[in-house]
Amino acid sequence: MSSSFLISGLLILVAYLLGSIPSGYLAGRWLKGIDIREEGSGSTGATNVLRTVGKTAAVVVLLSDLLKAIVPLLLVKGIYAFISAPILEPILPGNWESWLVAAVAIAAIFGHSKSLFLNFTGGKSVASSLGVLLVMNPLVALGTVAVFGIFLLVFRIVSLSSIAGAIAVNIFMIALAQPLPYKLFALFAGIYVIWRHRTNIERLWKGTEPAIGEKLQQE
Template sequence: MAFLISALLIFLGYLLGSIPTGYLTAFYLEGIDIREHGSGSTGATNILRTVGKRAAIFVLMGDLGKAMLAVSAVKLWFLLPFADLLPLEWKSWLVVLAAIAAIFGHSKSIFLNFTGGKSVASSLGVLLVLNPIVALGTLGSFLVMLALSRIVSLSSITGVIAVNILMFGLNQPLPYCLFGVTAGVYVTFRHRTNIIRIFAGTEPRIGQKLQQEGS
């Protein structure tokens, strides 16, 4: 029973992460499939360039929220009267597995034929629940790099580095540290084409409507 409940909580995390906030917003506001425009990403950066600022803010909030909900659902389980159906020592690991499922769902949504965004905002949403201090530190590093470079992808990679420094530096639980590493590797992998363009000097900056950028 414990393994079945765990699997269901992790799958719930994936389903919540899969909610296609960007796709639905673009379709509702503009009647378009956002995957056929700009970079093809359903994330807030592509929404910003393709649909507009207000839509991008809405998508950003939605992507943060769905990831926060995925992690909070596991934490909530352990507050229920029947929480003892799962061993308490599983809690941190289940939280992290649901978190990973959520960020994977964002980029490989079951509702969009396993396409999606680049899992930056959803990863931040997870961090806001795991450790708000780490989340704010990561966000701060992102914003500083964004102000200096105006390149979203470079700022995202800076955030990846920051989250791991903060997780290990603040002696967070092992599952949380492993989340930082796993999410960092995955987000970096999702930005592999952006990294190539950064080195080539062709990566677009905020305000430029070029084809190969997303979040």
């Protein structure tokens, strides 16, 4: 049992550290010599990188943020595939897998938004949430992306689309009868993503939230 907790704790720590890699911040520093946290919305995510650094950098940051979340979950899945033999089962019991996946997923998105390397600042965890969903259940991920895309096509506002996706993921988790830990993760992640967008919600309410291609108005 002690080995189970030790390995689980190490996997959660690895997920947090990977999530903490500040891709958006590094893009701003390397390409424009700026601290992206002091530009635009102050987020280190791909949307703010798009506004302040450029399209190519934003795509690279988006892919990086996805991978930071995908890799630790694949590590968990890989370990469970490797230790499926009965002799190794006591190390990490099989009935822990979905709970550990959910815990590692939370650590990854928390690392992205509260980076150890940026004094616990960061992005809004949208891309990292999508990354873990791709590993948990690709259908849930695709459904969430579809909702995001529809809202983006209609309203052209990334924050509104992200909030819609955060709500939709819970619906898809229930509709596709996912394990309880995954449903709880979706609830946590959805609330967390919406909370991270609270300043965007204020601007949406005021009608000052920028659409794609528009500059954020400084208040």
